[in-house]
Amino acid sequence: MSVTPDLLTEHLLDAARRAGADAADAMAIAGQSLAIDVRAGQLEQAERAEGVDIGLRVLVGQRQASVSASDISASTITALAERAVAMAREAPEDPYIGLASDDLLAKDWDIAALDLCEDAPEPEPAALQEAARAAEAAAQAVAGVTQVQSASAVYDRRQIALATSAGFAGGYTLTDHGLSCVAIAGQGAGMERDHDGDGRVYHADLRSPEEIGRLAGERAVERLGARKPPTGAYPVLFDERVARSLIGHLLGAANGASVARGASWLRDRLGEQVLPEGMDIVEDPHRPRVMGSRPFDAEGLPTRRRSLVENGVLTGWILDLANARKLGLEPTANAKRGVGSPPSPGSWNIALTQGTKSRDELLRDMGTGLLVTSMIGSTINPNTGDYSRGVSGFWVENGEISHAINEGTIAGSLPEFLRRMTPANDARTHLSHVVPSLLVEGLTLAGA
Structure with missing residues (x-):
């Protein structure tokens, strides 16, 4: 991505000022995600997505409007700001809206101490497929499980930036690794279903696919x-x-x-x-x-x-x-x-x-x-x-x-x-x- 989320929020605020907003705040989220579903030991679905979403809230007096887009071109940002200001001028007045004053704003923070992002490459699709397959196999191995409805492994990474015309600007990056399994036990009208799953910031913290699949299977069987x-x-x-x-x-x-x-x-x-x-x-x-x-x-x-x-x-x-x-x-x-x-x-x-x-x-x-x-x-x-x-x-x-x-x-x-x-x-x-x-x-x- 040639334009970072923090630069996008600056562009949005500049456009809001040019369009006539009295105040504004802007958000930009750049994300990548990968999702793998396995069924009967085979790859059922694989999805990968990348994109940038931008949002702008403008205030005109005590009126406000919010708009968003997934196109980050300069012309779209200009049009977005103009549309938001036009909408705000038609909105009802709200005496309680308004940006935070400078004395309330965060001035410094230690984002590293929160440890919200794993500094590692995006996992290979084959690795996610193998994790989902292992969870499915563990569930299927539980006596009484008749089928596994789904076994999924996902990865998500998002860069988030926020800025306001009052002088605040900040951002952070989040990573999310997930693994889940849904098992079915029994037949016909006596079928029962249950699941297990885990989601973590770091892949190494995830419980094993074998444990997740086994628990999903055992829980389904217990419900018979x-x-x-x-x-x-x-x-x-x-x-x-x-x-x-x-x-x-x-x-x-x-x-x-x-x-x-x-x-x-x-x-x-x-x-x-x-x-x-x-x-x-x-x-x-x-x-x-x-x-x-x-x-x-x-x-x-x-x-x-x-x-x-x-x-x-x-x-x-x-x-x-x-x-x-x-x-x-x-x-x-x-x-x-x-x-x-x-x-x-x-x-x-x-x-x-x-x-x-x-x-x-x-x-x-x-x-x-x-x-x-x-x-x-x-x-x-x-x-x-x-x-x-x-x-x-x-x-x-x-x-x-x-x-x-x-x-x-x-x-x-x-x-x-x-x-x-x-x-x-x-x-x-x-x-x-x-x-x-x-x-x-x-x-x-x-x-x-």
């Missing part, structure tokens, strides 16, 4: 003979694979956009107990070698480590500039954006306090109940937190797994059961969201 669960109130243990969704719902309710709209069951609970005592949710965008780490947010503010929940008490919101202004608060450097959209709040890496017991120990403690390993659908009332989801997993009798369960539904009040959950100690610490298995007493379960 599934039945509907009984109806009643039972303890439910959310496996580590799905437990993060519970914390995700909490983070969604703490999102400044939801709070500012009044569409959040947390809106009046700042400073109140939302988790059991002794439990924290810590946001840390500076964890090295983790995909969710960032040196600055999408508005150029320096990211930092902080507690969202401390000793069970909600201590703050997830805010970008505009929603912080709406709420009369300071921004928390949580702005995210794509090339074609304005900033909006979102969380970075988070970690929930882990417990002292293993998942198996919590199973023994629960006695009779449900172990949830997958969920489908979602009905959550954003104002009340009323919760209902379809689930599958395993029925537990006297602290031991009895048989597989599917076509179940769990329901309850999210604000209530979050305050009485018990964490295990099995969270995977390399993930962006580090959340262990979670035991919740007294959820309503519906099945047969």
Whole structure:
């Protein structure tokens, strides 16, 4: 690529000024990706993509507009800026929009300390194909597996640059290696499916294809003979694979956009107990070698480590500039954006306090109940937190797994059961969201 992302953002800002914008910010992303799918031991699909995407947000007074393109020619950049300014002049006024002032902007950062990019050549397609083939073979070798639906290996590298007319300019490069496998066990109407996968910044950190394939196969076989669960109130243990969704719902309710709209069951609970005592949710965008780490947010503010929940008490919101202004608060450097959209709040890496017991120990403690390993659908009332989801997993009798369960539904009040959950100690610490298995007493379960 002859023009780098940082130069592209400069060109976009220059074009915005010439077009009559009062202020602007620009983003450019240059990426390369490679994806290999294997089926029945043979190459099924291979895709390689390269491209550059550019985005420009312009402000004219208190009006704004965002535009994007994948053509980086000078004529396109000029036309893009002119179109954006014309759109902004027709947009409604918003008293809360605006770029960050100089005193809020990130001034320096150590991108090397975050270790977000592997300094190595792009992997050969043959190497990705062999990894996918090995995962498929390991899954197929599990007794009871009838077919492997997919085995895929992927690689992605992105250079990201952000600049604003207020004087901020910064960028970083991300790499992402991934491997996944989906296995099917059984025949006809009794077929069951499950999967496993891994994604890392560095290829050397990936779990082996053999382990990923084997686990996908074993999980599929374990689901054979599934039945509907009984109806009643039972303890439910959310496996580590799905437990993060519970914390995700909490983070969604703490999102400044939801709070500012009044569409959040947390809106009046700042400073109140939302988790059991002794439990924290810590946001840390500076964890090295983790995909969710960032040196600055999408508005150029320096990211930092902080507690969202401390000793069970909600201590703050997830805010970008505009929603912080709406709420009369300071921004928390949580702005995210794509090339074609304005900033909006979102969380970075988070970690929930882990417990002292293993998942198996919590199973023994629960006695009779449900172990949830997958969920489908979602009905959550954003104002009340009323919760209902379809689930599958395993029925537990006297602290031991009895048989597989599917076509179940769990329901309850999210604000209530979050305050009485018990964490295990099995969270995977390399993930962006580090959340262990979670035991919740007294959820309503519906099945047969």
